[in-house]
Amino acid sequence: MNFTTIEKLQMRISASYGAVIQYGNHVFVTDCHWKGGFTAEIYEFVETPEETGLGSLECRLHLIQTADERFPDSGHAIAWCITQE
Numbered sequence: 001m002n003f004t005t006i007e008k009l010q011m012r013i014s015a016s017y018g019a020v021i022q023y024g025n026h027v028f029v030t031d032c033h034w035k036g037g038f039t040a041e042i043y044e045f046v047e048t049p050e051e052t053g054l055g056s057l058e059c060r061l062h063l064i065q066t067a068d069e070r071f072p073d074s075g076h077a078i079a080w081c082i083t084q085e
Contacts, residue, residue, distance in 0.1 A: 037070030
């Protein structure tokens with residue numbers, strides 16, 4: 001199983017168009033796609049700051065869902081993430 005962190009996701013996205021947003025026990029990620037539009041991904045925490053003593057930026061995440069479609073902007077991408085809950 002591959003894990004990542006909020007910190008690693010923030011380094012992966014573009015500074016101008018990307019966003020990494022913690023939403024409860026999940027993290028939503030959007031960024032512009034090289035073919036146009038925006039992507040959306042949902043990650044889930046597999047450990048918590050209380051368990052590890054680490055900040056939420058350093059806790060491990062697991063990818064649980066990726067949108068099959070591209071969105072017209074980052075707001076629509078995040079809205080899709082929220083509706084998957």
